[in-house]
Amino acid sequence: MIKTQGLTKIFKIGKKQETDLIAVDNLTLEVEHGEVFGFLGPNGAGKTTTVRMLTGLIRPTSGTAQVAGFELGKEDTNIRRNVGILTESPGMYERLTAEKNLTIFAKLYDVPDVEKSVNKYLSMLGLWERRHDSVGSFSKGMRQKLAVARSLIHEPQILFLDEPTTGLDPEASKTVRDFVEELKTEGRTIFMTTHNLDEAERLCDRVGIFQQKLLTLDSPANLRDKMFGRKVVFHLREVQPAWVGLVAGIAGVDNVEAVGNKMVVSLRDPEESNPKIINALVMAGADVQFVGEIKHSLEQIYLEMVQSNERGQA
Amino acid sequence: MKHVRTIIDKEWSEVFKNRWVITTMTMLPMLFVAMPLVMLYMTKSSLGVDLPAESAGLPGGFGAACAGMTASECTQIYLLNQFMIMFMMMPLMIPTTIAAYSIVGEKTTRTLEPLLATPITTIELLAGKGLAAVIPGVLISYGAFGIFLVGSLLLGLAPGVISYIFSPIWLLGILVLGPILSIIATIFAIYVSSRVSDPRVAEQLSGSVILPLLLVMFAVLAGKLVIDVKFMLIAIVVCALVAFGMLHLGTLIFDRENILTKWK
Ligand SMILES: Nc1ncnc2c1ncn2[C@@H]1O[C@H](COP(=O)(O)OP(=O)(O)O)[C@@H](O)[C@H]1O
Ligand SMILES: [Mg+2]
Numbered sequence: 154m155i156k157t158q159g160l161t162k163i164f165k166i167g168k169k170q171e172t173d174l175i176a177v178d179n180l181t182l183e184v185e186h187g188e189v190f191g192f193l194g195p196n197g198a199g200k201t202t203t204v205r206m207l208t209g210l211i212r213p214t215s216g217t218a219q220v221a222g223f224e225l226g227k228e229d230t231n232i233r234r235n236v237g238i239l240t241e242s243p244g245m246y247e248r249l250t251a252e253k254n255l256t257i258f259a260k261l262y263d264v265p266d267v268e269k270s271v272n273k274y275l276s277m278l279g280l281w282e283r284r285h286d287s288v289g290s291f292s293k294g295m296r297q298k299l300a301v302a303r304s305l306i307h308e309p310q311i312l313f314l315d316e317p318t319t320g321l322d323p324e325a326s327k328t329v330r331d332f333v334e335e336l337k338t339e340g341r342t343i344f345m346t347t348h349n350l351d352e353a354e355r356l357c358d359r360v361g362i363f364q365q366k367l368l369t370l371d372s373p374a375n376l377r378d379k380m381f382g383r384k385v386v387f388h389l390r391e392v393q394p395a396w397v398g399l400v401a402g403i404a405g406v407d408n409v410e411a412v413g414n415k416m417v418v419s420l421r422d423p424e425e426s427n428p429k430i431i432n433a434l435v436m437a438g439a440d441v442q443f444v445g446e447i448k449h450s451l452e453q454i455y456l457e458m459v460q461s462n463e464r465g466q467a
Numbered sequence: 468m469k470h471v472r473t474i475i476d477k478e479w480s481e482v483f484k485n486r487w488v489i490t491t492m493t494m495l496p497m498l499f500v501a502m503p504l505v506m507l508y509m510t511k512s513s514l515g516v517d518l519p520a521e522s523a524g525l526p527g528g529f530g531a532a533c534a535g536m537t538a539s540e541c542t543q544i545y546l547l548n549q550f551m552i553m554f555m556m557m558p559l560m561i562p563t564t565i566a567a568y569s570i571v572g573e574k575t576t577r578t579l580e581p582l583l584a585t586p587i588t589t590i591e592l593l594a595g596k597g598l599a600a601v602i603p604g605v606l607i608s609y610g611a612f613g614i615f616l617v618g619s620l621l622l623g624l625a626p627g628v629i630s631y632i633f634s635p636i637w638l639l640g641i642l643v644l645g646p647i648l649s650i651i652a653t654i655f656a657i658y659v660s661s662r663v664s665d666p667r668v669a670e671q672l673s674g675s676v677i678l679p680l681l682l683v684m685f686a687v688l689a690g691k692l693v694i695d696v697k698f699m700l701i702a703i704v705v706c707a708l709v710a711f712g713m714l715h716l717g718t719l720i721f722d723r724e725n726i727l728t729k730w731k
Contacts, residue, residue: 208584211724233586240584244577246477248484260473261585303581 154311154342155184155207160216162202176202178366179216184344189337191357192346193451195459198364200346201241204313207344208238221311234262237309241316243300247289251280251299254288255306262307274302278332294325301332312336314345318352330356350451360451362458369458377449382407384447385423387416387430390440399437403429417447470587474595475602478569482599491564492603496611499557503550504618510543511624540625547628548694551637552684556677557611558645559652562604563676566653567669569596570660574730583723590718592726597653604649612641639699647706652676654713661721661730 160180166172176199184190194200205211207220209229218225221235245254252271259267275281278298288296297317304312314333318326333356336343347353353360354373361370369376377383389396392411400418401409405426408419420426423446434441482488533541573579582592619632656673663669686692 205580205727209723210580210583210727230586230588233584236584238581238584240577240580242577243581244579246481246578247576248481249477253480257473257477258581258585261470261582261587263469263586300581 154186154188154222155182155190155218155220155344157182157207157218158216160203160206160218161214162199162206162211163214175365177206177213180363180367182361182367182370184342186342187337187340188359189333189343189345189357191353191360192344192363193348193350193353193360193455194346194363195348200363201315203363204238204315204344204346208236208313209233234307235309236311236313237304237307238313239300239304239315239317241319243297243303245288245291245296245299248287250285250287251275251291252284254299255302258303259306264307270306270308274306278302279328292325294321294328297321297325297329301329305336309341311342311344314343316346316348318347318349326352350455354451362455364459364462366462368462373451376451376454382419382421383423385418385420385427385430386443386445386447387418387434387441388443388445389414389416389434390442392416393437393439396434396437396439399433400430403433406430470591471595471598474587474592475599478565478596478599479603481572482565482568485568488564488568492561492607495557495560496607499550499554500611500615500618502553503547503615504622506546506550507543507619507622507624507628510539510546511622536625536627540628543624543628544631547632548687549684551640552680552687552694554608554612554615555640555645555648556680557608558604558649559677559680560604560674561607562600562649562653563656563673564670565600565603566596566656567660567673568666569599570657570730571664571666571669574664579727579730583727589721589723589726593657593717593721596657597650600653600656601646601649604653605646608641608645635696636694636699639696639703640694644699644703644706647703647710648676648680650710651706651713654710654717658717658720661726664731 157180160177161175162177164174164176166174178199180203192200192203202211206213207218207225209220209225209232212226220232223229223231223235225232246257249257252275255271255274256267259270264270272281275284278301280295280298280302283291283295288299291299301317304314317329317333321329330352333343333345337356345353345357357373359370359372360376362368369379371379391414394411397409397411397416400406400416403426405422406418406420410417418426418430427444431441431444533544536544573582583589616632619629624632652673655676656669659673660666660669663672683692683694687694692698
């Protein structure tokens, strides 16, 4: 659905080449049909610039991309018809009503039955009662909902969401997140930028961690495994020093640490090794109370990636 | 064309909710119609005795226009010149105000990006914004001119003055040159507004397009210039060329990326 090859954007700041700003450097990635893809990166990483290039708003300095099967730079009008975008700061015509705002965009997108589509999205996002009120009187959350409606009014196959929940209160964020989940079930492809890692973890099939360059790209679960391996914690009534060696000797176990009455075991394949470990412990007379996996949050992975990238650049 | 209509409709529903724009659009024509009518009424027979035109002490250039007229009639024609030129400022000032608010408004509401993400072409967008400013400017000045013409007929003026008012000079000036000036003013206003962030400043800066018109007015006042049909025709051709040049330049300058990143 979205494919890029060496996509690069350099902003000319002054006359001299030294002052050029490389916002996106050689981005190559592929987003599948129906996938929710999270584009993670700190402020100024080049996320918005990437979205703007992929929606035909600004021209790449070099590189190519295909969006919804159309070639970027050659078939931009077709791309625009097939993608929706929720921009980072989604402005509305403040003096106009919610209904009028949507109607204008429905017409600009050449939607066949304008009234029907407008009504559909007004009610879907819970704005039906307020449709005749001017947007100037709307709360931030309501504006965001209206902006989401606007980005969907032409039923795009691909939706770009640029920091869809930044600056929203928890309730409005939840509404937007729930809506993304619903869109996912409709089979639309979603490309969302965010620095809310929790959100990315919950919604995205795959995430790319990006800072000028693509640092890594995988599903949140795989990233976790790749970065930190897997760890399982065994809560025992008490830990006897001999058991540490016992568990360490079991196939597939990389490392064992005793912390108080817990044993923290690093291992490659918990599904395979956990039963053996429990068996061994029980045979040795241990009382196993709980077993659980220690999950590294995406946040830890992200911080690790971004910080080592910054160390690398310094 | 459908997109252009959508933009015009959007501009009008937005910009006509702005009090300052409405004030400009109503006060200006009222003032420009009332002033010359009051002037004509006051000077109808202010000189009492009808002296020959030469004794009115007007700049020499008016000799031809005043041939066979009395001094008071000739004074009216002299003054009418100023008011007619002022009249031609209307199709300049109204679109300037509308365009300034429409472009700066788009920037302050941050609606340019979603707008540019739609399949609209930049030409359609600029045409929509431009026409949304030009059309009211032209319609209002036509309307005001019509009211002025009717009013002047009701005042019972001398036949020479009436025929001067209805002469091709001013019909060409207001009906043909007016719209062309509107287009120039609008393109200029769009350009200026794209560079500033305060609609008032945009309006004042783009208002500078009336300067050439003021120059013409002063030249006429000083008797250095007499506006005749030939002058009007030349002005029409020159202004039309300028308008075309500006349109062409506009389509070269304003592409999507430029509008999105430079209109700040
Ligand atoms: N139009 C522009 N001109 C110059 N520099 C820009 C422009 N747009 C963005 N940048 C710069 O490019 C970098 C990436 O910006 P952006 O894509 O907005 O980052 P993000 O969305 O990840 O926060 C920033 O350093 C920003 O200042
Ligand atoms: Mg951004």
